[in-house]
Amino acid sequence: MVGNDIVDIVEAKKQSNWQRPGFLDKIFTAKEQQYISKATNPFIMVWRLWSMKEAAYKLYTQLYPSRFYNPKAFKCSVNTLNGKVKYKDFECYVNTKITLLYILSEAHLDKTDMISEAVIFNKNDYKTLSKITKEILLNKISDRYTIPKSQLRISKSEFGIPSVYVNLEELNIDISISHHGNYGAYAVSDPARFQKPCRYTIA
Amino acid sequence: MTNEELIVKLKAIVAPYIQDEAAFKTLNEDTDFVKDLKVNSANLVDIILDIEDEFDIRLENEDMEQMLDVKSAMAIVTSKLNA
Amino acid sequence: MGNTMKKRVVITGLGVVAPNGVGVVDFTKALKTGKSGIRFHQELKDLNFSCQIGGIPPVSEELKSKYFTDLQLRGFNSSGILYGCIAGIDAWKDAGFDMIPDSELDYNTGLIFGTGTSGVEKFREAIYKLDDNKVKRLGSTVVVQTMASGVSAYLGGMLGLGNQVTTNSSACTTGTEALLMGFDRIQAGKAKRMLIGSCSDHGPYLWGGFDAMRVMTYKHNDTPEDGSRPMSKTASGFVPGSGAGALILESLESAKERGATIYAEVLGGEINSGGQRQGGTLTAPNAEAVKRCIVKAIENSGMTPNDIDIINGHLTATSKDGLEIKNWSEALERRGGEFPYINSTKSMIGHCLAAAGAIECVASIIQLKDQFIAPNINCEDLNPEIEAMIASEKIPTKAIEKHFDNIAKASFGFGDVNACVIFKKYKD
Numbered sequence: 001m002v003g004n005d006i007v008d009i010v011e012a013k014k015q016s017n018w019q020r021p022g023f024l025d026k027i028f029t030a031k032e033q034q035y036i037s038k039a040t041n042p043f044i045m046v047w048r049l050w051s052m053k054e055a056a057y058k059l060y061t062q063l064y065p066s067r068f069y070n071p072k073a074f075k076c077s078v079n080t081l082n083g084k085v086k087y088k089d090f091e092c093y094v095n096t097k098i099t100l101l102y103i104l105s106e107a108h109l110d111k112t113d114m115i116s117e118a119v120i121f122n123k124n125d126y127k128t129l130s131k132i133t134k135e136i137l138l139n140k141i142s143d144r145y146t147i148p149k150s151q152l153r154i155s156k157s158e159f160g161i162p163s164v165y166v167n168l169e170e171l172n173i174d175i176s177i178s179h180h181g182n183y184g185a186y187a188v189s190d191p192a193r194f195q196k197p198c199r200y201t202i203a
Numbered sequence: 204m205t206n207e208e209l210i211v212k213l214k215a216i217v218a219p220y221i222q223d224e225a226a227f228k229t230l231n232e233d234t235d236f237v238k239d240l241k242v243n244s245a246n247l248v249d250i251i252l253d254i255e256d257e258f259d260i261r262l263e264n265e266d267m268e269q270m271l272d273v274k275s276a277m278a279i280v281t282s283k284l285n286a
Numbered sequence: 287m288g289n290t291m292k293k294r295v296v297i298t299g300l301g302v303v304a305p306n307g308v309g310v311v312d313f314t315k316a317l318k319t320g321k322s323g324i325r326f327h328q329e330l331k332d333l334n335f336s337c338q339i340g341g342i343p344p345v346s347e348e349l350k351s352k353y354f355t356d357l358q359l360r361g362f363n364s365s366g367i368l369y370g371c372i373a374g375i376d377a378w379k380d381a382g383f384d385m386i387p388d389s390e391l392d393y394n395t396g397l398i399f400g401t402g403t404s405g406v407e408k409f410r411e412a413i414y415k416l417d418d419n420k421v422k423r424l425g426s427t428v429v430v431q432t433m434a435s436g437v438s439a440y441l442g443g444m445l446g447l448g449n450q451v452t453t454n455s456s457a458c459t460t461g462t463e464a465l466l467m468g469f470d471r472i473q474a475g476k477a478k479r480m481l482i483g484s485c486s487d488h489g490p491y492l493w494g495g496f497d498a499m500r501v502m503t504y505k506h507n508d509t510p511e512d513g514s515r516p517m518s519k520t521a522s523g524f525v526p527g528s529g530a531g532a533l534i535l536e537s538l539e540s541a542k543e544r545g546a547t548i549y550a551e552v553l554g555g556e557i558n559s560g561g562q563r564q565g566g567t568l569t570a571p572n573a574e575a576v577k578r579c580i581v582k583a584i585e586n587s588g589m590t591p592n593d594i595d596i597i598n599g600h601l602t603a604t605s606k607d608g609l610e611i612k613n614w615s616e617a618l619e620r621r622g623g624e625f626p627y628i629n630s631t632k633s634m635i636g637h638c639l640a641a642a643g644a645i646e647c648v649a650s651i652i653q654l655k656d657q658f659i660a661p662n663i664n665c666e667d668l669n670p671e672i673e674a675m676i677a678s679e680k681i682p683t684k685a686i687e688k689h690f691d692n693i694a695k696a697s698f699g700f701g702d703v704n705a706c707v708i709f710k711k712y713k714d
Contacts, residue, residue, distance in 0.1 A: 027248055100314045
């Protein structure tokens with residue numbers, strides 16, 4: 001099971017003003033605000049923490065299908081490029097990759113390596129990004145499981161959680177998709193193939 | 204304030220953050236900020252801050268938690284204004 | 287170890303104006319996606335060039351006006367200075383400094399910004415006017431636009447730099463040499479920071495001489511993006527490019543004190559000349575000197591040849607690519623699958639001449655910082671001579687993500703001059 005989130009650094013600069021009064025308080029705990037004020041580059045820390053929260057939220061809602069907006073309640077602790085996020089009793093591990101172009105975070109229930117792959121676009125258009133990232137993901141799944149791509153489809157639940165279907169049947173793999181600005185990211189996690197025991201059952 | 208007036212105000216507030224023009228044009232009570240308007244989730248905070256400024260109210264985390272569509276935003280604003 | 291007394295030098299800012307991307311973000315994207323900046327240019331065709339393709343950075347009028355005042359742009363016709371100033375100012379800002387017209391003079395920061403020749407088109411304009419007996423009509427900026435140190439003069443004033451402000455020139459080695467000269471100055475404690483870089487004009491008046499030498503390819507006028515083919519079997523000469531690269535070098539002390547973001551550490555390097563002996567000529571390298579330059583650069587960095595993970599080569603796509611690989615292989619004493627990964631940024635941007643060294647140093651730092659190896663586009667048909675020396679997988683044709691620590695960058699130039707520098711991923 002995996003949740004990921006990508007932030008386009010240039011786009012984040014344009015879209016949001018993290019120095020706006022009230023902004024940090026609404027999203028970040030006191031501890032997180034300390035990380036930000038102490039960081040060499042506070043801007044990067046803001047979006048690193050944000051992407052961690054988003055990735056953790058995506059993982060959480062796969063375990064407990066639901067939909068809500070409470071980023072502050074996802075509490076981060078970080079060191080170098082790893083970190084943990086807690087939400088109530090839920091806890092997960094998050095790896096973050098900070099590049100010159102984007103920040104990519106990925107949440108897992110166990111400590112594990114990052115599996116997300118990034119997609120670089122030359123245009124910034126929500127619909128194109130979403131469509132092409134999904135296409136690339138389906139190509140990958142089609143190759144990996146030798147299923148004709150024409151039979152594959154991604155569908156989102158009422159809570160916005162994506163699943164892969166072969167014709168009408170849901171494929172037993174977990175995916176996560178994210179896109180922002182000029183970049184997309186997708187992750188495919190396959191419990192059977194990687195022999196990772198699934199410790200939680202989906203309610 | 205009537206519901207119609209409230210929607211007009213909310214529409215003006217979300218306008219800078221939307222990424223789907225078509226859904227924005229037909230904005231109504233059932234419009235979802237993220238699913239329909241494709242508002243970036245970080246910008247939801249800006250919308251919340253803008254609503255606080257516009258109506259001179261304070262939204263707590265619990266209020267934010269369900270503020271994912273126009274309907275819930277209207278309900279929260281109305282309850283705060285009447286409080 | 288004598289090195290213990292010397293100051294450590296790090297890179298805290300980058301700026302780049304390249305044919306396939308202006309600014310670090312666009313250039314990084316281009317490096318990751320293997321985007322070519324080579325285009326067909328009608329002007330070259332009209333002037334009967336054999337090679338009608340080249341690399342010119344996409345700089346809009348709007349962008350220009352963000353860096354220059356209207357007054358500065360009046361009668362301005364020096365593309366090299368334009369590129370150099372954009373790259374230099376970007377690097378300065380990237381390092382966390384402002385550009386303020388009345389800022390306090392900064393005696394701790396110097397500038398070494400190289401070029402081959404400056405304002406060729408402006409010079410041409412002036413010559414036409416002169417020959418028409420209109421010397422009085424030249425205007426007041428011909429000198430500053432055409433003097434070799436024009437770019438340093440412009441930049442030094444825009445940023446208010448008070449340490450050494452100069453221009454170096456060593457053909458295609460220029461940018462890498464500038465970096466090592468700046469490095470020396472900081473290491474010796476003579477400056478806290480050095481803005482270093484190099485730039486080159488675009489256009490027929492600069493490129494014509496190379497066309498006449500038949501060292502540029504004439505086989506890809508219809509397929510410009512395929513034109514620059516370093517290490518390929520079908521490489522048939524280089525594609526001319528232009529632009530600028532700039533880097534802020536800073537003592538580690540100063541960078542830490544400011545809380546600056548550190549891209550990488552400059553471990554050291556070597557500059558030498560083959561003296562046009564032992565096979566070296568005005569235009570061909572003395573292989574012994576090239577190898578010595580590489581070996582010394584590694585020695586001066588306190589490294590061993592096996593520490594080199596990646597090489598960003600000079601590799602221009604002429605018949606000399608094989609010789610360059612041979613030199614690397616012999617200098618490092620590594621061959622086949624033991625050879626490091628190697629790439630040529632020129633496959634995407636062409637040979638940016640005097641700007642090449644600085645743009646490619648920036649490319650090297652970007653790869654080190656983001657931990658990937660940029661592709662050698664157009665090298666699907668690897669030269670068999672090269673394949674006999676090193677394993678083909680060491681010459682990736684698609685970008686690959688890779689954790690690595692050290693990258694070597696070398697530049698070689700006309701006049702039989704060489705420069706090699708070693709960059710390391712920064713660790714406390």
